[in-house]
Amino acid sequence: MFEIEETGGAYIGSGQATWPFAKLLVNKNELRLNASILGNLYFRPSDIISIELFSAVFTSGIKINHRVNGYSEKVVFLTSGSRDLIKRITDIGFLNNNSVLPAAVEAEIAKYQSIGSFPLKWSAVIVFVVIWNFLLLGDLLGFFGNNDNHTVMSFGGQLAPAFAFLFALAIIISAPFSRLVLKNGHKAKDIKSFLFFLMAITGFIFIMVSLISH
Incomplete structure (x- = not known):
């Protein structure tokens, strides 16, 4: 099946993904916007109200007006070739597709829409933030026995980024940990660009x- 694939940026709600952290894929049956950590959004042709030009200071793109409950109202894919992209989406037949979707495509879209666009479990986010803050502020609060060291450029300042690095790596290489952190249906590959970053x-x-503290 003929598809459009574009790399760019995105706005989803109040969040922004800069280039190249957003990917748009469109074929006759579905439009998918993967904005990494901001969300992975799936649309049927019938979910789309319209696609229009979007412009802001120093950036432009297409705004996807939709009727999917649970998705942010503001969904924008940022690209320099926005006018041409709308024409290509129209020419591919997505916007005018009134036919019944293949069962597999319909099931995939319904699954992703039901779990929401944000890929991480909120419990995992809360645990990450608590551990990050504990490690980062550990020296300042005297948790690591460094009461005379009032700087994050110390043991806690090393542990916090090390923890974040290993947390991201574990999502990529460990399927059990990935299932523990990500919502059901989401995969590590959906946010791999953010994890590498x-x-x-x-x-x-x-x-x-490490260099400064030594």
Whole structure:
């Protein structure tokens, strides 16, 4: 089946994914916007009210007006070729497709829409934030016996990014841990670009803090 695949950025609600953390895939039967950690959104042709041009300061794209309960009202794919992209989506037959979708496609869309776009379980997010803050502030609060060290450039400042790095790595390489952290139906590959970015940032921070503290 002929498909459109584009890489760009996205707005979903108040969140923004910059290039290249958003991918748009469109064929005759479905439109999928994967904005990594912001969400993985699936649409049938009948879910779409309209697709229109979107413009903001220094950026442009297409705004997807939809009727899916549970998705943010603001869904935008950011790309420089927005006018041409709308034409291509129209030409591919997605917007005018009134036929019954294949059972497998309908089931996939219904599954993803029912679990919501945000891929992580909120319990996992809360646990991550609590552990991150505990490790980052451990030295300042004297948890690690460094009462005279009032800086995050110390033991806790090393543990926090190391924890975040290993947390992201575990989602990628461990299927059981991935199932524990991600909502049912979501896969690590859906947020792999964000996880690699998180590992790069926290790995760099760990190295820099280690060098500074020594």
